[in-house]
Each structure stands twice: as structure tokens, then as C-alpha cells.
Amino acid sequence: MIYHQLALNVPLYSLLTYAHPTALPAGTRVAVRFRKRLVAAIVWESNVQPKIDINKILPIETILSEDWQLPADWRALLSFTARYYHYPLGQAVMAALPKGLRQPEAVPLPHQELMYTLSTSGRLQPPPPARFHKQHALWQCLQSAPVTLQQLKAKHTQATNYLNQWQQQGWVQAKPVPVCGSIPASPYQLNQQQQHASTLIQAKFGQFAPFLLYGITGSGKTEVYFDIMAKVLQQGRQVLFLLPEINLTPQLMQRVRQRFPSTVTVILHSQTAAGQRTSNYLQAALGQAALVIGTRLAVFTPMHNLGLIVVDEEHDYSFKQESELRYQARDLAVWRAQQINCPIVLGSATPSLESWYKAQQGAYQLLQLSERAHASAQLPQIHLLDIRRLPLDNGLSDVIKQKLQANFANGGLSMIYLNRRGFAPALFCTACGHIFGCPNCSAKMVLHQHAGQLRCHHCDFHQRIPHCCPECGNQDLTAVGQGTQRIEEYLQHLLPDARILRVDRDNTAHRHDWAAIYSKIMQRQIDILVGTQMLAKGHDFPHLNLVVVLNADNSLYSADFRAPERLFAELMQVSGRAGRANYKGEVWVQTRQPEHKVYQALSTQNYVTFATAELAERQELCMPPFSHMAAIRADAKTMREAQELLRQALQGIEQQQSLPTSVSTFGPVPMLMARLAGYERAQIFLESKNRRDLHHSITIWHSWLQHLEKIYPHTRWLIDVDPLEM
Numbered sequence: 196m197i198y199h200q201l202a203l204n205v206p207l208y209s210l211l212t213y214a215h216p217t218a219l220p221a222g223t224r225v226a227v228r229f230r231k232r233l234v235a236a237i238v239w240e241s242n243v244q245p246k247i248d249i250n251k252i253l254p255i256e257t258i259l260s261e262d263w264q265l266p267a268d269w270r271a272l273l274s275f276t277a278r279y280y281h282y283p284l285g286q287a288v289m290a291a292l293p294k295g296l297r298q299p300e301a302v303p304l305p306h307q308e309l310m311y312t313l314s315t316s317g318r319l320q321p322p323p324p325a326r327f328h329k330q331h332a333l334w335q336c337l338q339s340a341p342v343t344l345q346q347l348k349a350k351h352t353q354a355t356n357y358l359n360q361w362q363q364q365g366w367v368q369a370k371p372v373p374v375c376g377s378i379p380a381s382p383y384q385l386n387q388q389q390q391h392a393s394t395l396i397q398a399k400f401g402q403f404a405p406f407l408l409y410g411i412t413g414s415g416k417t418e419v420y421f422d423i424m425a426k427v428l429q430q431g432r433q434v435l436f437l438l439p440e441i442n443l444t445p446q447l448m449q450r451v452r453q454r455f456p457s458t459v460t461v462i463l464h465s466q467t468a469a470g471q472r473t474s475n476y477l478q479a480a481l482g483q484a485a486l487v488i489g490t491r492l493a494v495f496t497p498m499h500n501l502g503l504i505v506v507d508e509e510h511d512y513s514f515k516q517e518s519e520l521r522y523q524a525r526d527l528a529v530w531r532a533q534q535i536n537c538p539i540v541l542g543s544a545t546p547s548l549e550s551w552y553k554a555q556q557g558a559y560q561l562l563q564l565s566e567r568a569h570a571s572a573q574l575p576q577i578h579l580l581d582i583r584r585l586p587l588d589n590g591l592s593d594v595i596k597q598k599l600q601a602n603f604a605n606g607g608l609s610m611i612y613l614n615r616r617g618f619a620p621a622l623f624c625t626a627c628g629h630i631f632g633c634p635n636c637s638a639k640m641v642l643h644q645h646a647g648q649l650r651c652h653h654c655d656f657h658q659r660i661p662h663c664c665p666e667c668g669n670q671d672l673t674a675v676g677q678g679t680q681r682i683e684e685y686l687q688h689l690l691p692d693a694r695i696l697r698v699d700r701d702n703t704a705h706r707h708d709w710a711a712i713y714s715k716i717m718q719r720q721i722d723i724l725v726g727t728q729m730l731a732k733g734h735d736f737p738h739l740n741l742v743v744v745l746n747a748d749n750s751l752y753s754a755d756f757r758a759p760e761r762l763f764a765e766l767m768q769v770s771g772r773a774g775r776a777n778y779k780g781e782v783w784v785q786t787r788q789p790e791h792k793v794y795q796a797l798s799t800q801n802y803v804t805f806a807t808a809e810l811a812e813r814q815e816l817c818m819p820p821f822s823h824m825a826a827i828r829a830d831a832k833t834m835r836e837a838q839e840l841l842r843q844a845l846q847g848i849e850q851q852q853s854l855p856t857s858v859s860t861f862g863p864v865p866m867l868m869a870r871l872a873g874y875e876r877a878q879i880f881l882e883s884k885n886r887r888d889l890h891h892s893i894t895i896w897h898s899w900l901q902h903l904e905k906i907y908p909h910t911r912w913l914i915d916v917d918p919l920e921m
């Protein structure tokens with residue numbers, strides 16, 4: 196018997212040993228019994244010396260992938276991920292696989308699409324007589340160039356039959372579709388800065404080289420990505436393109452299709468149907484697809500011949516997964532590029548301070564695009580409107596109302612951007628001040644007027660809008676704060692003839708919703724857009740010329756040290772939507788703190804000023820990126836229980852072990868959002884300038900938590916490395 200170490204979907208930090216008569220190559224998918232159930236597993240190592248009684252070792256039941264293994268670099272990536280995020284390897288491995296490959300069943304490998312053409316002997320044959328015109332047309336198709344079955348079927352429904360016959364005669368031959376295909380030239384000539392960036396990246400093909408492409412909004416970053424992607428693809432290598440969200444960026448997908456029409460491309464995101472996801476994943480792994488586009492989970496796509504990684508909008512928080520395996524896809528992408536020796540380009544108009552700092556340190560090469568690419572596009576003018584002494588009507592000042600009215604009269608497109616963070620319409624009793632909160636979370640319930648409900652946006656609790664206050668019985672309940680719905684209603688009243696469209700999670704929940712909205716906007720069927728964060732993403736509406744920002748101040752009161760960075764990025768993004776083509780753009784921000792550094796930097800649209808000041812502050816406080824952090828969290832029915840586990844672990848560690856001196860500990864403290872879905876949440880932060888010391892301490896913490904979980908069975912814990920949530 197040969198013993199194998201397998202990765203299984205179980206919460207264990209070590210691998211499990213199973214036996215098989217022959218040695219199976221690492222990366223093979225197999226089915227084994229675990230607690231009597233048949234489950235899928237991946238061979239991590241074979242020919243190992245068993246550490247347990249060999250009589251207890253179970254056999255591998257079936258081999259699920261005889262002819263294909265998960266490649267070594269993929270396994271290395273997963274081993275690193277599990278180690279770095281202190282997560283069970285087997286569970287990390289399963290999280291990185293699509294559902295189809297997590298089941299204990301064999302999966303047929305996808306066939307590479309074929310192209311057909313006449314063979315040499317076929318070319319010597321007379322074509323079918325012209326009176327059989329469909330057959331004749333098929334033959335002519337095959338004669339002129341290689342075509343796919345689908346193209347042939349479009350000519351003749353019986354194409355498969357004829358093709359079979361002709362293949363048997365040896366008149367037709369088939370070849371796999373080339374994965375790269377021909378790439379048409381870009382409609383644009385790159386400008387000097389774009390060309391410079393592209394040239395520098397190309398010089399590093401075939402080696403690890405991280406670039407930070409810092410380009411203002413509309414500066415043509417995408418064209419730079421496309422230019423280098425085309426070059427890599429033409430060398431026969433694969434490209435991995437990561438972006439924050441796919442459904443909300445149909446425009447980008449459309450541009451990809453236009454630019455790479457015959458390149459075999461697969462898309463991987465959480466809404467890709469399970470079967471499709473498995474087949475896309477395998478196509479990428481087998482090298483049948485040249486271009487892989489996806490959201491954070493796509494960073495785990497095994498690729499046969501990867502030559503370039505691009506991470507667009509690298510500052511976006513959605514690259515961080517905030518449940519279970521809490522990984523940061525951008526960071527893993529950099530690790531992956533280093534491991535396989537290829538360049539990686541992180542692009543943003545407002546880079547994360549982590550990446551900016553690395554570029555300042557020289558660890559990343561900084562590339563800049565400082566002007567808008569479109570010939571007549573200009574950066575919008577940004578106005579801060581101090582509303583401290585202005586009367587507001589439904590949240591809008593007179594200036595803003597007039598701006599909106601004038602823009603509507605002139606046929607322009609306006610956008611009202613509401614900063615939703617920490618803010619949503621709540622219900623409030625005018626007599627006693629009672630605010631309706633969620634019974635399960637430390638959050639206010641959000642008023643959904645149309646649905647007649649109060650809803651919690653953190654758990655799924657909802658209730659009908661109450662008629663009176665539960666505390667004092669008063670029936671006069673008022674909505675406080677603005678939601679998109681209230682603004683929409685008010686604007687409709689202000690501008691009865693305007694076509695107003697609200698864009699929020701409710702009406703973009705489905706895959707095609709945004710595409711429909713987008714085409715409406717492009718066909719100029721909309722005059723005013725009202726929405727939240729979703730509207731800030733990289734959309735390109737050429738005729739958008741007025742952006743109004745409401746309630747942005749809410750973010751300034753957050754206790755999260757990253758709140759200013761996040762707000763600045765968001766406002767720069769949203770401002771960047773205006774004036775992208777021939778229309779001059781204007782941005783108006785209503786604020787009570789116009790002197791705040793975020794707004795000051797915004798008004799001059801100067802990321803560098805902001806980043807420099809913010810980094811100086813972080814350095815003084817020794818915050819990331821000047822230190823590294825991890826959060827150890829616990830949740831339980833009560834805050835006392837949650838904190839107890841952390842306190843016990845802390846005490847144990849302090850009494851029995853010495854943590855590296857560079858590591859400091861804060862807490863336990865409640866999380867900013869202390870109560871979630873009925874659980875109270877506490878955390879301890881570990882912080883150190885030295886990454887190795889930090890990881891060493893996490894390991895110590897980890898073993899204590901595992902030890903204590905038996906004593907506190909009702910408290911759950913987790914480790915969040917490089918946390919973004921506070």
C-alpha cells in the first residue's frame with residue numbers, strides 16, 4: 196500500500212492519510228470515505244510515511260480525475276493561502292474549487308471546440324452540384340477558411356451529417372480552435388503616457404514585475420491593459436484579468452468582446468451557473484481558454500500557461516472576502532505572479548494606500564496616466580457646497596435644486612449620489628425619539644416605503660411598518676435620513692417631467708438588470724440617476740455632466756481608520772463619471788465640513804496630496820501599511836461570552852508564552868458593528884511591524900483558541916489577517 200496525504204473539506208489543519216495500491220500523482224481528484232460519507236479529496240502528497248496506525252487507514256475509493264491533475268503552482272498557491280490566512284488547508288482547497296469539482300463524482304473534461312476545413316484530398320474533389328445549394332454553400336464555406344460547427348449549422352441544419360460523411364471520406368479535417376485567435380488592432384492610437392506604460396510592462400514579460408498603474412479617471416487605463424494583454428495572448432500565453440464586479444460593468448465586458456472577438460474567453464464570478472463555472476474552470480486549467488476574466492474568486496483559477504495578471508480597480512474592497520476564507524485576491528494575485536514569474540498590473544485612479552506605499556518604496560513600479568484620454572474630455576469641476584447655514588428641503592439645498600432644474604432644461608444627464616454607508620432612512624418617533632432598531636443587530640432598521648416594510652440590511656429580519664411607537668404609543672412616526680427612494684419621490688415632485696431612475700441593490704439584483712438600465716441610459720431615456728455606491732463603479736456615460744453628492748459627511752464620523760481613504764476613493768470615482776466625453780462635467784458636494792482633508796483633496800482632485808497626508812498620519816499612528824494587523828474575533832449570544840474567550844486566550848498566552856516583542860495587542864473590544872444576526876462580536880487586534888512576528892503570534896493564538904473552544908463551546912472564533920472590517 197502507498198499512503199497519500201489528502202485535502203478534504205474538513206475543519207482540520209492537518210491533511211488526512213488514505214491508502215491506495217499505487218502512488219497517485221499530486222493534484223489528482225479522488226473520492227474517499229470520511230465519517231462514512233463519500234467525499235471528494237485532492238491528493239496533496241503521495242508516498243508518505245503514515246503517522247497513525249496503518250490498520251486505521253482507509254483506502255481511496257475512486258479516482259475521479261485519471262487524466263488530469265490540479266497543477267503544482269495551483270497547489271502551492273493554496274498551501275500559501277491556507278498558511279497565510281491560518282485556515283484549514285482542505286477547506287481552503289475546496290473553497291477554491293467550483294462546486295462540480297467539490298463533489299465525489301467524476302466530471303467530463305470539456306472538449307476543445309474544433310474548426311473544420313477541406314483536406315488536401317477534399318480540395319481535389321468536385322464540389323456538390325450547385326442545385327443542392329445548401330450543400331454547395333457548406334462546401335464553399337469549408338473551402339475558404341476553417342469554420343466552427345456552429346457557423347456551419349447556421350448555413351445548413353444538416354451540417355453535422357454532411358460533415359461526418361465528408362470526414363469519413365477524408366475530405367474534411369478538423370483542428371482545435373486556436374485559443375488566442377486573431378486580435379484586431381485597437382481603434383485608438385495609444386497616447387504617449389499610455390505607450391510608455393505599455394512599453395515598460397512589455398519589457399518585463401516572462402519575469403515577475405509588479406506595476407501600479409495610477410491613472411486618473413478616464414485616462415485610458417483599460418486601453419493600456421488591452422494593449423499588453425493582446426501582446427501576451429499573441430505570444431500564446433494566458434491572461435488573468437480580475438475586476439471588482441462583472442454584472443455592474445457590462446460596458447467593460449463589451450469592450451473586451453470587441454477587442455478580443457476570437458480569443459477564447461471564460462468568465463468566472465459568483466453568479467456564473469455552477470455547471471458553467473466548472474467547465475470554465477477546466478477550460479482555463481487545460482489551456483483551452485486564453486483569457487480568464489473574473490472577480491476575486493477567479494484568482495484561484497488554475498492556469499496552464501499564465502503570462503500576465505491584471506487587477507483593475509485594485510483599491511476596491513470587494514477583492515477581500517469577508518467570510519470563511521478571508522483572503523485578499525489582489526494580494527494573492529501578486530504572490531501568484533511572483534511564483535510563476537509574470538508581470539502583474541494593479542490599476543486604479545485612487546490606489547489603496549498599501550499599494551501606493553509599496554510604489555513609493557520601489558517595491559512596485561509606478562506608472563502614471565495624468566490626463567484624460569478622450570481628446571475633448573476634461574476633468575470635472577468640483578464644488579464644495581457648505582450647507583451649515585443653508586435651509587434644506589428633503590436634503591437638497593436651493594443651489595442644488597436650481598442646478599438640477601437647469602440641467603434638465605438643457606437636456607443634460609444628472610446623477611444624485613447618496614453615500615449609503617452608515618446612513619439609510621430610518622423610522623423615528625417624534626414624541627419620544629424612539630428609533631426602530633433591528634432586534635438581532637446593532638443597526639437601525641431601514642425604511643422601505645414601497646414594500647411597506649422595515650428591513651435590516653445586515654440580517655434578513657423585516658417587519659411591517661408599525662403604526663405607532665412601541666415605547667410611547669405615539670402615532671406620529673417620521674422617516675429620518677434620505678434613502679434613494681425618498682429622493683426619487685421628491686425629485687419626481689420637483690421635476691414632474693424628468694425621467695428619473697433609481698439604481699440600487701433592489702433593482703439590480705438580477706444578472707441582466709444592469710445591462711437593461713445601462714442601455715436605457717445610453718439611449719438617453721433617462722434624465723436623472725439616483726443611486727448609491729453602485730453608480731460609482733467604472734461606468735462611462737458620455738453625456739453625464741452633473742453629479743450631486745449628498746450625505747458624504749456620514750463617513751467622516753466613522754471610527755474606522757480607513758474611512759477617509761474609502762470616502763476619498765469613492766468620491767473621486769463618482770466625480771470621475773462626469774464629463775468623460777464632449778460634455779463639461781460639474782460635481783457638487785453638499786457638506787458641513789468643507790475644510791476636511793478629504794474634501795480639500797477632492798476639490799483639487801489630487802490623489803497624491805491626499806495619499807501623502809494620509810500616509811504621514813498612518814505612519815505617526817503606526818497603522819497599516821506601516822504595520823501589519825490581524826484581528827482575532829469571537830462571537831456569542833452575549834458580549835460577555837464573546838470577550839471571555841478572547842480574554843482567557845490572552846491571559847493564557849501572557850502567562851505561558853512570550854509573544855515576539857514587536858507584537859502589540861489591543862482589546863478585546865466590541866466590533867464597530869457589535870451585534871450581527873443575533874450574535875455579539877468582539878475582537879482583539881494584533882499589530883506588528885514585522886510580518887513574521889505577527890504570523891508567529893497568530894499561530895500561538897490559534898492553538899490557544901483551538902484548546903479553549905472545548906471549554907467555550909458556544910463561542911465561535913475566527914482569524915482575519917490584514918482585516919478591513921473593524
Ligand SMILES: Nc1ncnc2c1ncn2[C@@H]1O[C@H](COP(=O)(O)OP(=O)(O)OP(=O)(O)O)[C@@H](O)[C@H]1O
Nearest residue numbers: 383384385386412413414415416417418568569733
Ligand atoms: N489613446 C486614446 N485615444 C483616444 N481615446 C482613448 C484613448 N484611450 C482611451 N480612450 C477613450 O477614453 C475613454 C476612457 O478610457 P478608459 O475607459 O480606458 O479609461 P480608464 O482609465 O480605464 O477609466 P476609469 O478608471 O475612469 O473607468 C474611453 O472612452 C476610451 O475609449
Ligand SMILES: [Zn+2]
Nearest residue numbers: 633636651654
Ligand atoms: Zn439585523
